[in-house]
Amino acid sequence: MIEAQPSVERPATIYDVARVAGVSHATVTRLLKGYAGIRPDTRDRVAKAIRELGYRPNLNARSLTTGRSHRIATLTHEITQVGPNKILEGANMAARDAGYLLDVITLDVHDPAAIRESIDLASQFDLAGVLALSSTDEVTNAVETTTFRVPLYLATGTDKTPPDSTPAGNGLFAVLRHLADLGHRDVVHIAGPHDWVGARNRIREYEAAVAELGLRSRGVIHGDWSARSGYEAIASWPEELPATAFVAANDQTALGVILALNERGYRVPDDVSVTGVDDIPEAAYFSPPLTTLRLDFTAQGGDAVQQLLARIDGVAPPPLPPRRSELIVRRSTGPVRPRV
Amino acid sequence: MIEAQPSVERPATIYDVARVAGVSHATVTRLLKGYAGIRPDTRDRVAKAIRELGYRPNLNARSLTTGRSHRIATLTHEITQVGPNKILEGANMAARDAGYLLDVITLDVHDPAAIRESIDLASQFDLAGVLALSSTDEVTNAVETTTFRVPLYLATGTDKTPPDSTPAGNGLFAVLRHLADLGHRDVVHIAGPHDWVGARNRIREYEAAVAELGLRSRGVIHGDWSARSGYEAIASWPEELPATAFVAANDQTALGVILALNERGYRVPDDVSVTGVDDIPEAAYFSPPLTTLRLDFTAQGGDAVQQLLARIDGVAPPPLPPRRSELIVRRSTGPVRPRV
DNA sequence: CACCGCGATGTTACCGGCAACATCATGCTC
DNA sequence: GAGCATGATGTTGCCGGTAACATCGCGGTG
Structure with a gap:
């Protein structure tokens, strides 16, 4: 479990290299910095010395001078x-x-x-x-x-996502269109914490999509990304659930939503549909496997x-590539059907 | 989304501090190193200068000298x-x-x-x-x-865990005793990858517990910690499942196991029991909530x-505290009952 | 053939700390 | 009151790089 390591000899410096190569340390630096005006034979001697000594620049010292x-x-x-x-x-x-x-x-x-x-x-x-x-x-x-x-x-x-770079059909819009296609009309969003920018964005996307698709939002509940908060959002709903589709802000929340729905006697996706966001690796193995929106965080x-x-x-920053997202349809969403 | 930051004046050095305080830089160093023999008034002047300049030691330079x-x-x-x-x-x-x-x-x-x-x-x-x-x-x-x-x-x-510091009743032993108490006799372990030390340890713990508790291991399947591998282990089992309890090496694997069991027509925990290890936050919201072994990774x-x-x-290392684990009983385990 | 220019390389100072050593002003001893 | 130990503080060099500047030797030129 434990491996000690004897401290060996101190690392070589440019001075060591210079001594071995028979040049001044400045020449070593020049080689390291890729300076072109070094005679081939000198260059070879220095390179050889570097190799032999296993020289590695001390990045600490370097940044001390260069700032x-x-x-x-x-x-x-x-x-x-x-x-x-x-x-x-x-x-x-x-x-x-x-x-x-x-x-x-x-x-x-x-x-x-x-x-x-x-x-x-x-x-x-x-x-x-x-x-x-x-x-x-x-x-x-x-x-x-x-x-x-x-x-x-x-x-x-x-x-x-900057508003202008969010093509309709991307982000949560894709999720809601999928639900609309399945015939859902009444939806609920279990959102993330209000102080998370991402949570607010998803709410905006949700509301925009609801409006555009002619759906009806029956509520936006703030959770905290956790499975627990998804569970509680549904479990503590005072009356009969007003929607047939539940759009969770992330997969963990969706997991909690599914459990609470089960406990209230709803079957997913027969009675209600549930969606997540993120596509965590586990999402494909929820019971039922989760329809979700895959984001490319990496x-x-x-x-x-x-x-x-x-x-x-100090150069111009490259343009930010548009955020891609992909709807992953699994078995937690299904066609709406008349409530029993 | 983007905040530029104008580069402001260079950070203060001990020389700046020394100049402001009217002392030599060595005195500044002494103060910083907690040297006691500095006259109170000198000390105050230096401390004041440090505060005024917002001096912060350059750790790079420091480590260059101290090594x-x-x-x-x-x-x-x-x-x-x-x-x-x-x-x-x-x-x-x-x-x-x-x-x-x-x-x-x-x-x-x-x-x-x-x-x-x-x-x-x-x-x-x-x-x-x-x-x-x-x-x-x-x-x-x-x-x-x-x-x-x-x-x-x-x-x-x-x-x-070093063998001698694993009190029986800790680790997977607790899980298997719990299963034994519920009347299970035939168990299967869905393990982690064989090149993970932790996976091998869990297998050892599993086998030791099985032996000690008089259970019967009906197989040890190597997964890769993922939900997918848990799913496949069960889904691809050629014949009827030989066990009533499935001990997964971690919670994700257990999640996949549960899904596969559902798909094969087994109900958890009515027909079979499933356990995990780790107690990830989501485990409490699986369907059903997972009985698992909580470990203190932090x-x-x-x-x-x-x-x-x-x-x-260069001092003697403190003794490694024993690893603690805690059995969390939820609804994925239940009393064994005759197979239908 | 002395001089100049330039390419190749060496010398030096500096980055910001730390530490060994030097110095200086006390106060105490005799 | 001179000598000296001692405490407080200043001076110097070094860590391992970088870069500005200095030098050296060579070939070309008038």
Whole structure:
């Protein structure tokens, strides 16, 4: 279970390399920086020395002089949630590809003091930039009121789409059209927390789609993304359920909705339909398997890193690709039929 | 969605502080290091200057001289899995409490070359230590064959418990005793991948418990922790199911098992019982809610950091606390009854 | 053949801390 | 009251890089 590791000899520096190669350390630096004007034989000697000594630049020392590091502090939170988690994973990959390392700082959303403290800690390090992956207003707020000395990219919302780039038929619209196609007219939305940008966006999408498709919204209930909140939304509904379709803001919530519906004697999808958002791996194995909207969080994380890197390099940021989503139809939705 | 941030003035250094306070920079350092022999009035002046300038030590420069940094590279993988994810979260918190930052490096378990590359990248940075949270043999292997120049702590297995510290009644034993109490005799284990230490441990626990409780194991099927693998294990069972209880290696697998059982016409828990491990938040909202074994991954992550920190500081590592687990009984298990 | 220009390489200073050593002003001893 | 130990603070060099500037040697030119 435990492996100790004897500390071996100190790592080689450019001075070691220079000595072995019989040149000055500046020549070593030049080679490392890709300077062209080095004579081939000199170049070879230095390259050989680097190889022999297993030289690795000390990135710490480098960033001390250049004032630029290759670390990106990533502020995130709720990484047990699928969205933030996958976004982070995507960001991690994109950063690594660019030779950057992510310092992941997980914030406690509900503790503003802790958020400050974490941001403070991060700013002591020599950072190339700060990537704030904020999904909630509190965090967004904390970030916006902080002055960083380095480039910052604040990505808010787990699925915020600029209105103009949301083709009808994308996002929740696809879900509601699917339900409308099945004959549903009365729908309920079990939303996420109101302080999550993503939750508000989904509500907007939901309401826009309802209006456009001529459906009737029988309620928007705020949950907290959890299965529990989905369960309670349905279980505590005071009277008979007014809708035949329940649009949950994410898959976990949908899971809770299904359980509560079962307990109230409704069969899914025979009596009512339920949909989720995210397409978590488990969604295909719910009972019944869940109709849901697949989002590409990983790409979002990668995009965010690209934006930040552009900012760090002082170049024009690449255009944000449109968010793609895909309706996955499974067995939790079915044609509406007269209530018994 | 996007917030630019103008680069403001450069951060203050000890020299700035010294100038403002009218002392030498060494005095500033002394204050920072908690040196006692500074005259109160001098101390006050320096402290005041630090406050006014908003001075923050440049940790990069510090570690360049001390040769010690406050970064820990954390090698992990599959962070979408609940176990690794929560372990990481716990490690993160423990590290932050100790003033360390984690560089999280997510490895692709199935790509040895990428593992090497990632480890290589990490070793360019000035690290205080390496925390390898490895759950699979491939990663363990890659780590073990790498020479780090810094302290390493390799934590293998998501729930490996030294045999002597596993009181009977803990771990899967509790699950199987629960099933035995309900009258079950024939059980099947849907295990994790064979190259995960944690999966092998659970198999051992399962087999030991079966033997001790006088049950009969009707099979151990290797899955891959996913709901899909649980589903397929049951769906593809060639003949009539030989058992009345199915012990899944984790909750996701159990979810798939339940769906497959439903589809084969078995009702849970009326006809057969199903159990999981982990107690993911959703488990309480499966249909039916899942009887499972709750593990404290967060604590495991924290413990791992403690072990590494002890190593970094060159002191004796604190004893590893025993792993706690707790049986959570819900509605996926019930008394055995004669098959119809 | 002395001079100039330029390419190749060496020298030096600096980034922001830390620590060893130097210095200076006390107060105490004898 | 001189000598000295001691406490408080200043000076210097170094960590491992980078970059500006200096130098050196060579070939071409008038």
